[in-house]
Amino acid sequence: MASSADTQCVFSGQDVRRVPPRFSIPPTNHEVMPGGSVNLTCVAVGAPMPYVKWMKGEQELTKEEEMPIGRNVLELTNIRQSANYTCVAISSLGMIDTTAQITVKALPRPPTSLIVTETTATSVTLTWDSGNPEPVSYYVIQYRAKISDNGFQEVDGVASTRYSIGGLSPYSEYEFRVMAVNNIGRGPPSGMVDTRTSEQAPSSPPLRVQARMLSATTMLVQWEPPEEPNGQIRGYRVYYTPDMHFPLSTWQKHNTEDSSLTTISGLVPDITYGLRVLAFTSVGDGPPSDILQVKTQQGVPAQPTGFEAEAELDTRIMLTWLWPVQDQITKYELTYWEASSDNKHHVIFNPAGSYAVEGLKPDTLYKFTLAARSEMGLGVYTQPIEARTAQSTPSAPPQEVHLLSLSSTSIQVSWAAPPAASRHGNIVRYSLAYQAVSGEDQQRHEVKDIPADVSSYVLEGLEKWTEYMVWVKAHTDVGPGPESGSTRIRTKEDGNARLTGAPDLLSAPSN
Missing domain, CATH: 2.60.40.10 (Immunoglobulins)
Structure with a gap:
């Protein structure tokens, strides 16, 4: 075989330079995802031009009769394993080769040696070994209470192999596992480890x-x-x-x-x-x-316990309590009143575990106290408890509705909120309705969602010199209250600026 030194031969009186093969574009190493694809390109030159083939170990990947000259591209698909691929360049002056490494990046292995190193009433400290020969990006800790039906909670982005998880419940069993993460994704979890947090004093009463x-x-x-x-x-x-x-x-x-x-x-x-x-x-x-x-009197009931109140409607509150350990109760006596009033109501009813107080005012705070009576006497009243009835719609319309004719096409409407006792909740918005008494457009129009902190609104685009009726409503979250009585006013005669003198003003409702 010829040496790598250049060799000169003479043919028909001409010098011909002969060059052994060399790689002008050698194949490069690649990292691929599992199932990925890559093209390995190998280019060799020389004189004469060499043939180029691919091999994997001893396996010929390029057929002898299909061996290209100068350039060979190896297409690899669905790659599952790492391997070395060799490009061989052959000419009459010699043979050279170079190797490309294909590395399949795999998910990391599960961490090993997961143990609990420290517990408190509300925290657990874990340590583990990476379990991977290559560095990982970070770890994910998953944990859950053993008695819970919920899924795992996660701590993401843990950079070290030691971590303390807080916010746990005292004297509760938890199970933990750890996963390693690289740029491919999360690897499989480690084995599970469980432990019980330490005791603490009770945080609630009997x-x-x-x-x-x-x-x-x-x-x-x-x-x-x-x-x-x-x-x-x-x-x-x-x-x-x-x-x-x-x-x-x-x-x-x-x-x-x-x-x-x-x-x-x-x-x-x-x-x-x-x-x-x-x-x-x-x-x-x-x-x-x-x-x-x-009361230390035999046969006299103790205070009712577990006394609770819950609003069911805007006029009804349901009271509940626990059945007492004694069975000699003959009646219950209930006292209730508005929190802002001293006017108390007294009700006596037969033994039960609940009672509905009806006929209350909407959106009003009430207080309740209850005692049990037996044939031996009346027991001790409970401490007062509070509950507010649900909101309702206003029972009165906005007050002091006034209209002011600003121009031939606009009217300003102003008003005041309904009386406090008739609002039955927070006023959340207002709405207007207006209608021409005569003219081309006698349809009723509405303006919705006027903010609750606004007390005036300008109606525009009206007809000239036309009488309009206007109504105003107040809304709570439950819905609208009644409309104000219709108030009337006529737009001005022309579209010029306001005339000299007093404006057209009418605020008396028309029923």
């Missing part, structure tokens, strides 16, 4: 606290566990006192283990006690329940 007198000096108290125990409830503390204005630390205290029922003895007969219950974990005490008042 529920449904009720009491009744077993005798004039012994009280039975019962309750349900708190909604947010934040740990294992170790017991409850029952506080009681006849002096409810003193701090809780001065009240008498009765401890009980993890039970929802206890009795308190040695009470003073014929007085009213205040009662509160709290739960505690190994970490500390939770908040106490609201004060429940009990």
Whole structure:
């Protein structure tokens, strides 16, 4: 085979330069996505011009009889694996080759060795190993409460292999997993790891606290566990006192283990006690329940508990409470009044767990207090609770509607809001209606959505020297109130500037 040095030969008296093959455009390396495509181009020159073929390892990719001269393009499609491709240039003066590397970029592998290194009542610290020989862009942590039916929550863009997740619920089981992300996408998740957050003192009081007198000096108290125990409830503390204005630390205290029922003895007969219950974990005490008042008279009901009020309509509020532990109630007595008035209403009704108060004013705040009665006497009234009836439509139209003729084609309308007692909600907008009494256009026209803070509006494009009727309505979120009585005025006679003297003004409604 000829050396790489140039060789000269003489043919028919002429010098001919002979050049071994070399690559003028060698193939380049490529990174591709899984399933991607790429064209590998290889160009070789020499004298004589070399043939160019492609090989993959020992496999010939270019047929002998189809081997091109000088340039060969290898088309690769649906690439799934990394591989090396060799371009070979051959002439009578020698053979050279060069290799192009095709690297298939794959999704990252799952992280490994995920462990929990630290827990508090509201946070968990995780560490893990990358699990990938190549650097990854970042990590995604997914986690969820084990008792939840919701999907995973995510922490995205985690740059290191250690991270603390906060905002968790105390004494709750969570499961965690981690995924690595590169420029291809997210890799598969790591194995799951689970842990329980630490305990905390309860963050809510016991529920449904009720009491009744077993005798004039012994009280039975019962309750349900708190909604947010934040740990294992170790017991409850029952506080009681006849002096409810003193701090809780001065009240008498009765401890009980993890039970929802206890009795308190040695009470003073014929007085009213205040009662509160709290739960505690190994970490500390939770908040106490609201004060429940009990008369130390056997057979007299305690305060109704769980007393709540909810507006159902613009004139009705539904009251609900818990059924008491005693069964000797004969009547309930309800007192209610407008928050802005001292005029109180008193209602007596048969034993029930709810009562609808009807005939109330719309968009009005009311107060309610309830007591139970037995044959032995009337129990203690609850502390007042509040509820506001729903909004309604105004029951009166806007007031003081005035019209001012500005020109032959425009009228200014002004008004005042309906009386406060008849608005029944927040006025959110006004609307106008107007109609010519005579003329070519006697259709009724409307102007909608005039802002609530506007008290005048100019009607334009009217007919000259024509009498118009105008009506105004106020709207709440519920809907419009009644129209004002029709008010009339005539536009001016011509389109010039306002005439000297008093303007045409008419503000008396026409019924």
